[in-house]
Amino acid sequence: KAGVTQTPRYLIKTRGQQVTLSCSPISGHRSVSWYQQTPGQGLQFLFEYFSETQRNKGNFPGRFSGRQFSNSRSEMNVSTLELGDSALYLCASSPGGQSSYEQYFGPGTRLTVT
Amino acid sequence: AQSVTQLDSQVPVFEEAPVELRCNYSSSVSVYLFWYVQYPNQGLQLLLKYLSGSTLVKGINGFEAEFNKSQTSFHLRKPSVHISDTAEYFCAVSELKTSYDKVIFGPGTSLSVIP
Numbered sequence: 001k002a003g004v005t006q007t008p009r010y011l012i013k014t015r016g017q018q019v020t021l022s023c024s025p026i027s028g029h030r031s032v033s034w035y036q037q038t039p040g041q042g043l044q045f046l047f048e049y050f051s052e053t054q055r056n057k058g059n060f061p062g063r064f065s066g067r068q069f070s071n072s073r074s075e076m077n078v079s080t081l082e083l084g085d086s087a088l089y090l091c092a093s094s095p096g097g098q099s100s101y102e103q104y105f106g107p108g109t110r111l112t113v114t
Numbered sequence: 115a116q117s118v119t120q121l122d123s124q125v126p127v128f129e130e131a132p133v134e135l136r137c138n139y140s141s142s143v144s145v146y147l148f149w150y151v152q153y154p155n156q157g158l159q160l161l162l163k164y165l166s167g168s169t170l171v172k173g174i175n176g177f178e179a180e181f182n183k184s185q186t187s188f189h190l191r192k193p194s195v196h197i198s199d200t201a202e203y204f205c206a207v208s209e210l211k212t213s214y215d216k217v218i219f220g221p222g223t224s225l226s227v228i229p
Contacts, residue, residue: 004157033217043204043219056216090157102148103217105157 002027004093004106012112018079021109025072025093031055032074033103034066037088046089049074050096078111086113116141118207118220126226127195135190135223137205147188148206148217149179158204164188175199200227 005024013019025032033056034046045058049068066076072093078085088110092103121136139145146165150158162173169181179190188205205220 035219042221045216045218048216092158102160102163103158105150105159107155107157 004091004104006091006106006109008109009107010110012114013081014114015081015083017081018077019081019111021076021089023074023076023091023106025074026104028095029093029104030072030096031094032068032072033092034074034076035090035092037090037108043090046076081113083113085111087111116207116209116218118205118218120205120220120223122223123221124224124226126228128228129197130194132193133191133195133225135203135225137188137190137220139186139188139207141186141207141209144210146208146210147181149173149177149188149190150204150206152202152204161190195227197227197229199225201225
């Protein structure tokens with residue numbers, strides 16, 4: 001099976017712009033989670049989608065949003081970018097449901113905000 | 115509330131020496147436990163997991179971990195490390211009371227293997 005793919009791998013944006021990141025989960029996986037990773041804050045949970053519905057949400061401002069499509073692919077959007085949004089954004093997929101806590105990660109998208 | 119502590123932010127160790135990376139968690143309910151590894155410029159890869167059964171869990175690349183419920187710990191060990199083990203290691207916990215796939219990660223431990 002192909003692994004989790006994320007596009008683009010690298011992105012440079014300026015403050016105030018918006019950005020959309022994409023994640024394609026492993027075939028058959030229905031749950032997609034997003035994380036922000038920075039040297040100072042470590043891995044922080046953004047949100048999780050299952051069957052096109054957001055099930056969990058971390059403590060991030062409303063500028064961070066996401067969605068999931070019927071084929072389980074997910075997108076994450078960040079509006080009005082700030083310098084502090086520079087980070088590695090990781091997507092993880094899992095089969096979903098109640099007993100599938102094992103997550104498979106993509107390589108991440110490195111976002112740099114200037 | 116669920117939380118994960120990794121007591122050592124950096125662990126230097128000589129090649130072929132043993133290593134232990136410590137992880138403690140707090141939770142009022144039963145948990146699933148995981149260790150992930152992250153190599154530079156890559157995503158996280160699952161090393162091993164504890165769901166139930168034997169408290170000694172073996173994973174990939176020669177790593178193993180032991181679940182200690184009374185001490186709420188899940189320490190990762192390897193008897194002899196290799197240069198290629200240099201990476202960031204994350205302990206993660208998921209509480210069984212939730213119906214959803216929510217995993218809390220520790221801050222990570224940077225393992226540096228010295229030749």
